[in-house]
Each structure stands twice: as C-alpha cells, then as structure tokens.
Amino acid sequence: MIGVELRKLFRRPRTWITIALLNALPVLVAVLLKVTDLAPRPGEGPAFLSAVLTNGTLYPLAALAIVLPLFLPIAVAVVAGDAVAGEAQGGTLRYLLARPAGRTRLLVAKLVAVIAFVLVTVVIVAAVGYVVGTALFEVQSLGATTGISGTSLTPEQVAGRTLLSIGYITVSMLGVAAFALFFSTLTDSPQLATLGALAVLIGSSLLFTLDAASDIAPYLPTRYWLSFVDFFREPILWRNITRGLGLQAVYVVVLLGAAWANFTTKDVTS
Amino acid sequence: MNGTVIATAGLRKAYGAVRAVDGIDLDVRAGDVYGFLGANGSGKTTTVRMLLGLVLPTSGTVEVLGRPIPKAGREVLPRVGALIEGPAAYPHLSASANLSLMDAAGPGGARRGRRQRIAEVLDQVGLGGVGKRQVRGFSLGMRQRLGLAGALLRRPDLLILDEPTNGLDPQGIHEIRTLLLDLNRTGTTVFLSSHLLAEIEQLATRVGVLDRGRMVLQDDLATLTAPTGATVVRTPDPARAVRELGDRVLSADGERLVVRGSEPAEVNAVLVGAGVPVSGLALDRPTLEDVVLAAAAGSGDRVPVGTTVSGAAA
Numbered sequence: 001m002i003g004v005e006l007r008k009l010f011r012r013p014r015t016w017i018t019i020a021l022l023n024a025l026p027v028l029v030a031v032l033l034k035v036t037d038l039a040p041r042p043g044e045g046p047a048f049l050s051a052v053l054t055n056g057t058l059y060p061l062a063a064l065a066i067v068l069p070l071f072l073p074i075a076v077a078v079v080a081g082d083a084v085a086g087e088a089q090g091g092t093l094r095y096l097l098a099r100p101a102g103r104t105r106l107l108v109a110k111l112v113a114v115i116a117f118v119l120v121t122v123v124i125v126a127a128v129g130y131v132v133g134t135a136l137f138e139v140q141s142l143g144a145t146t147g148i149s150g151t152s153l154t155p156e157q158v159a160g161r162t163l164l165s166i167g168y169i170t171v172s173m174l175g176v177a178a179f180a181l182f183f184s185t186l187t188d189s190p191q192l193a194t195l196g197a198l199a200v201l202i203g204s205s206l207l208f209t210l211d212a213a214s215d216i217a218p219y220l221p222t223r224y225w226l227s228f229v230d231f232f233r234e235p236i237l238w239r240n241i242t243r244g245l246g247l248q249a250v251y252v253v254v255l256l257g258a259a260w261a262n263f264t265t266k267d268v269t270s
Numbered sequence: 271m272n273g274t275v276i277a278t279a280g281l282r283k284a285y286g287a288v289r290a291v292d293g294i295d296l297d298v299r300a301g302d303v304y305g306f307l308g309a310n311g312s313g314k315t316t317t318v319r320m321l322l323g324l325v326l327p328t329s330g331t332v333e334v335l336g337r338p339i340p341k342a343g344r345e346v347l348p349r350v351g352a353l354i355e356g357p358a359a360y361p362h363l364s365a366s367a368n369l370s371l372m373d374a375a376g377p378g379g380a381r382r383g384r385r386q387r388i389a390e391v392l393d394q395v396g397l398g399g400v401g402k403r404q405v406r407g408f409s410l411g412m413r414q415r416l417g418l419a420g421a422l423l424r425r426p427d428l429l430i431l432d433e434p435t436n437g438l439d440p441q442g443i444h445e446i447r448t449l450l451l452d453l454n455r456t457g458t459t460v461f462l463s464s465h466l467l468a469e470i471e472q473l474a475t476r477v478g479v480l481d482r483g484r485m486v487l488q489d490d491l492a493t494l495t496a497p498t499g500a501t502v503v504r505t506p507d508p509a510r511a512v513r514e515l516g517d518r519v520l521s522a523d524g525e526r527l528v529v530r531g532s533e534p535a536e537v538n539a540v541l542v543g544a545g546v547p548v549s550g551l552a553l554d555r556p557t558l559e560d561v562v563l564a565a566a567a568g569s570g571d572r573v574p575v576g577t578t579v580s581g582a583a584a
C-alpha cells in the first residue's frame with residue numbers, strides 16, 4: 001500500500017512541477033546576488049544569505065531558508081491536503097476502500113508518502129542550492145569556513161550540519177502536513193483542506209510576531225522553524241532544536257489521532 | 271458455492287432526517303443475477319455502499335459471502351468486484367496503470383501474474399487496444415468499461431454493480447449484458463442495481479424493488495411474471511368473441527381480450543368452433559412493469575407540495 005501511494009505521488013506530473021517551482025526562487029536569488037554582488041548584511045534577509053558570496057557551499061542552507069517560511073509549507077499543504085480529499089473528489093477513494101485497502105492502512109500510506117515528499121523536496125532544494133552555489137560563488141576548498149556569528153567550521157562540519165538541517169526542516173514541515181492531512185479527512189475538497197492548513201500556518205506566523213500572543217508563542221507550529229541555524233553554532237545549541245522537534249511530534253500525534261478517529265468511522269459518500 | 275451471498279436484516283441508513291434506506295432485508299443467493307430496481311433517489315447506491323462497508327448502517331446488519339460487513343471486510347471484499355455510482359480513475363495514468371495500482375492496493379493482488387490478469391480483463395471489457403492510453407482521453411463509455419475491468423480483475427465470486435450500463439451506447443449495453451450473463455453462467459453471482467426496468471427484466475433471475483428506501487418486492491422474476499390463469503386472445507372480431515365467451519372475458523382492449531382460463535387451446539377451440547377468427551393466442555403474464563407499478567407508489571424524487579423531506583422518504 002505504501003508502495004502504491006509513493007508510485008501515485010511521484011508519477012504525478014504535479015508533484016514535479018511543484019518541486020520545480022519551489023526551486024525557482026532560490027535560483028533566482030542566487031543569480032541576482034551574482035549579478036549585483038549585493039548580499040544582505042549579516043543579520044538581515046534570509047539566514048546564510050550574507051555569507052554565500054564568499055562561500056558557495058552554504059547556499060543549500062540559504063536556499064532552504066528562502067523557501068522555509070512560505071513556499072515549502074504551501075507545497076506540503078497542497079500535497080497533504082490532497083491526500084484523502086483528492087481521492088474523494090476524484091471518486092477513487094470509494095474504490096480504494098472497497099478494494100479493500102483498509103482505512104488505517106490507507107491513512108498510514110498517505111502519511112508516509114507525504115513525509116517522503118517533504119524529504120525529497122528538501123533534499124532537492126538543498127542539492128540544487130549546492131549546484132547553483134558552487135557554480136556561481138567562491139568555494140573555500142581548504143581551511144575554516146565561516147558559519148554564523150563568526151563561528152568557524154570545517155567543510156566537513158558544514159556538510160554534516162547541513163544534513164542535520166535537512167532532517168530538522170523535514171520534521172518541521174510535519175506539523176503542517178498533519179494539519180492538512182487531518183483537514184483532508186474532514187472534507188471532500190482538497191482545496192479546502194489545503195486552505196485550512198494554510199490558514200493555520202499564516203495565523204501561526206502572524207501570532208508569532210505579536211507581543212500580545214507571547215504566552216502562546218512557544219506552542220505555535222511555526223515557532224522553532226528557523227532554529228536549524230542553531231546547528232551552525234559552536235557547540236550546537238540544542239535547546240530550541242529539541243523543543244522544535246518535540247513540538248512537531250505533539251502536533252503530529254494529536255492531529256493524526258484525530259484524522260484516524262475521523263477517517264475510520266466516517267461514511268464515505270464521495 | 272451454496273446458499274446466501276448477500277443477506278441484510280433491517281438495514282437502515284438515515285442522513286439526518288432523510289431515511290435513505292429504511293429497513294430492507296436483502297436475500298441474494300449464489301448463482302443469482304439479482305436485479306435491484308428503484309427510481310432515482312430510492313436508496314440503491316446507499317445500499318451498495320453499505321454492502322461494501324463504505325457507509326455505516328444506522329441500524330441493521332449486513333452479511334456478504336456469509337461474513338459480517340464491515341467487520342470482515344478485509345476477508346470478504348477481495349472476493350467481491352464492485353462498480354459504485356460510476357467509475358473513477360486517475361486521469362493522468364493509463365488504463366493498465368490504473369488497474370495495476372488498484373490491484374496492488376489491497377490483499378490478494380499478487381504482483382506475479384498481474385500484467386497477465388490486467389491484459390485479460392481489458393480484453394474482456396473491450397479495451398484491449400487502449401490499455402496504454404491515458405484515461406484522461408477516455409469517453410464515459412470507456413471509463414465505465416474500465417471500471418468494470420477493475421471489478422473483474424480478481425475473478426470475484428460476487429459482482430456488485432451500481433448502474434453498470436450508465437453512459438454506454440446500445441451496442442455497449444448489449445456487450446456488457448452478454449459478458450455478465452457469461453460470468454454468471456460460470457458461477458459468478460451478480461448483484462445489479464438499475465433504475466431501468468427493461469435492463470432488469472432482460473438480465474435478472476431475481477428481483478428486488480426499492481421504493482423510497484423500502485423494499486416493496488423481492489422474488490424470482492419467473493414467479494413475479496408467472497401466468498395469471500388467464501389467456502390473451504387477439505381477434506379481428508372482438509364483438510363476436512365477447513358474445514361467444516360471455517362473462518369469461520375479463521377485459522377487452524380493441525382486438526385484445528383477456529379471457530379466464532389457463533388453457534389457450536381450449537379458448538381457441540371455443541372461438542374457432544363458433545367461427546370467430548383468432549389471430550393471436552397466449553398465456554396472460556404480467557410484465558415486470560405491471561408488477562412494479564402495482565407495488566411501488568410513485569417516483570422517488572417526486573416531492574409533492576406539502577410533504578416534508580422525511581415525509582417524502584417515509
């Protein structure tokens with residue numbers, strides 16, 4: 001069943017179009033930086049962007065930081081919102097369940113496919129970022145590279161921590177994915193499920209900037225998204241990273257529980 | 271295979287105030303072609319969905335192939351092929367890729383031999399030549415055939431088909447009818463819903479009639495349309511025939527008389543003996559339409575003024 005869902009997802013043209021569009025922005029930014037030579041000052045603009053002119057191997061991180069606030073979660077919300085509601089709208093849900101695929105199995109397979117999509121997307125953004133970054137910008141082959149806040153990291157350390165960041169960003173997207181998947185079991189309209197998840201996302205980002213909401217800020221799903229920059233301190237600053245992982249885990253468990261409870265007991269009339 | 275294939279007891283489904291299915295006791299036996307007849311909105315699709323575990327009954331029980339649904343769905347449904355309220359497929363994939371995904375999505379669809387099975391069912395439904403084409407470009411009739419191919423893929427013991435001839439042209443309908451009768455001959459039980467009386471009359475051996483959620487009739491077609499004990503006579507001289515037969519004439523309609531007496535030969539002898547010409551002679555049988563109209567009160571989606579929704583479904 002998981003294989004079936006992966007085949008469906010990755011044989012669908014839309015999946016690859018989404019991934020391609022997602023890569024367009026970081027590539028455009030790289031080209032603009034190269035042409036104008038105008039990098040943002042340290043501490044301004046997306047993370048890592050100030051450092052890429054002197055070290056192209058940091059561009060995967062800059063690319064991830066560029067897509068992280070909006071493009072990536074939108075893509076995740078589209079794919080996860082489509083998971084069940086898309087099958088309902090297309091009429092294939094009733095045939096899958098009459099096959100019988102099993103409601104729990106189907107939901108698990110959908111979840112695995114969504115996670116696979118997030119991972120593949122994040123890896124591709126990083127890989128494209130690496131290719132673009134090393135092609136356009138200087139690469140320091142030997143000696144120390146500069147991380148953020150003046151921390152010195154070797155190229156090996158940068159590579160290792162980039163991999164950690166890829167993992168962390170993937171996990172960070174699971175909260176959005178869980179919201180979208182839950183909404184996807186509530187409605188027969190994939191657009192509605194996606195919009196619901198985006199509403200949560202935008203609401204969360206907005207509340208995060210509001211002093212009046214500071215009490216609930218630690219529980220907002222987007223709260224610790226940018227904490228992957230803490231991998232680039234020396235030593236690694238684990239506090240917010242572990243909080244971010246824990247928070248995502250709570251959202252995923254609660255929302256998937258709700259999705260499961262709803263989906264396994266509902267009438268499929270689509 | 272012996273005995274009962276589908277049995278429901280007091281099966282009910284209410285959507286809010288609408289009683290979509292209102293206490294039906296289906297009894298489908300092995301080897302039947304069961305015709306489930308009902309007007310639009312009478313509850314056929316809702317019943318089919320409950321048989322397949324898609325919709326959970328408000329009350330009542332469902333047994334398919336001797337096991338309870340939805341509880342034993344994982345065990346039973348691989349032996350059931352279904353077409354539910356029109357076909358559905360992934361438009362950007364080919365017909366065979368669609369069948370392959372469906373096959374892999376449940377138990378009993380081994381990868382070994384899958385290609386072979388897909389080729390066979392595509393041939394069976396007349397899509398052998400377009401298996402590699404994207405479903406996006408298929409006509410409604412082709413999609414219906416593809417849906418049927420999906421239902422046949424695992425050589426099911428039971429076919430549950432909800433309005434299977436929708437969207438097909440007369441040629442297609444004829445082909446599907448032949449296919450279903452062939453399958454039935456080789457042991458497949460067929461449960462077929464339709465709002466078309468003629469379709470049921472041509473295919474079914476057993477008939478259940480649904481009227482606004484209630485079963486108003488369930489019996490063998492042969493029993494329902496059994497001779498009434500009267501004889502139908504056609505004569506160019508009905509006036510003289512009526513005079514000769516007297517009060518044996520039950521009804522007269524132009525040249526067509528219905529005469530008491532279950533022996534056409536005897537009626538013929540009386541008339542010919544008296545010199546009345548006879549141009550046709552047959553046992554009187556009710557048509558399925560007569561039986562259904564007598565049993566059901568009206569069209570399901572007719573809601574007369576002054577009736578509430580629940581009243582209309584009652």
Ligand SMILES: Nc1ncnc2c1ncn2[C@@H]1O[C@H](COP(=O)(O)OP(=O)(O)O)[C@@H](O)[C@H]1O
Nearest residue numbers: 269285288290309310311312313314315316317
């Ligand atoms: N999901 C639903 N929500 C509310 N009412 C429904 C739903 N599905 C069907 N109905 C109602 O139930 C009745 C039976 O519908 P259906 O089973 O589709 O009939 P049929 O297949 O015989 O045309 C209709 O009155 C219909 O309006």
Ligand SMILES: [Mg+2]
Nearest residue numbers: 314315355432
């Ligand atoms: Mg219907």
